[in-house]
Amino acid sequence: MARDILIETLDGDPVRLRPMVPADEDALRHAISQLSNRSRYLRFFNGAATLPDHVVHRLSDVDGVKHIAWVAIDETKAEKPIIGAVHAQRGNETDKRGDFSIGLLDAWHSKGLARLLIALLAADSKKAGFDELIADVLWENKKGRALFGSIGAKSMGSDGSTIQFRMVLDEVIAxxxxxxxxxxxxxxxxxxxxxxxxxxAA
Incomplete structure (x- = not known):
């Protein structure tokens, strides 16, 4: 199936990429708990060891229209845990702009997964009617800023602690x-x- 994609990372680890479903909520909660404090802070702007249930529920409450998300699954483990996720969320189905977020477990950084997930999300979001996505990144997150620059995202300015990037989907995919x-x-x-x-797709 084209929506269930088995790939190998840059160092040969098998990973499955597929759309997130609401039943992934517990697996997503576990994945978030496995982030280092530093990575959790860079992702959520909060280093707390656990997130409120309503936040995790909102992240897993995908419908393929207002909220689109893809996950990366570690195929080397029997429980097939989530090791990364990328999201596009908007207020209603007519909005052309949505909010973007991405997170990867620390051990899976620098393996090429972020760009793979972004490519899938961008294509899926475009089909659903999104034109662009907005991402807020902490200024101190140098790797995050470099990633957005490498995929053609443009800076919309900074408030001193965060920088906002605009991702035009056609441009990112190209x-x-x-x-x-x-x-x-x-x-x-x-x-x-x-x-x-x-x-x-929903």
């Missing part, structure tokens, strides 16, 4: 597609271009 990012990205791009990529 930018990612232009780069030679390895066989995993080739697999993802081929899936996006396939006729059945959106067939099971």
């Amino acid at each position: 930018r990612i597609g232009e780069k030679k990012l390895g066989s995993a990205m080739d697999t993802v791009l081929a899936a996006i271009e396939g006729e059945d990529f959106f067939e099971s």
Whole structure:
């Protein structure tokens, strides 16, 4: 299935990429608890060891229209845990702009997963009617700022502690597609271009 994609990371680890479903709530809660305090702070602007249940519920409450999300699954473990997730959320189905967020467990940083998830989310969100996504990144998050710059996101300004990036989906998809990012990205791009990529979307 084009919406259930098995890839290998840059160092050969098997990972499955698929849309998030509401039943992933407990797995997502566990994944968030596995983030280091530093990564949790950079992701949620809060280093607390646990997040309120309503926050985790909101992150897993996907409908494929107002809230679209993809997850990365560690295929080396029997329980198939979530190791990363990327989200696009908007207030209603007619909004063209949504909010973007992404998180990866620390051990899976620098393996190419962020760009793979972003490519899938961008394509799925565009099909659902989003034109652009907005991401707030802490100024001290140098890797996050570099990631957004590398995919063609543009700075909309800073309040001194955070910087806001605007991701025009057409531009992000084109930018990612232009780069030679390895066989995993080739697999993802081929899936996006396939006729059945959106067939099971909500």
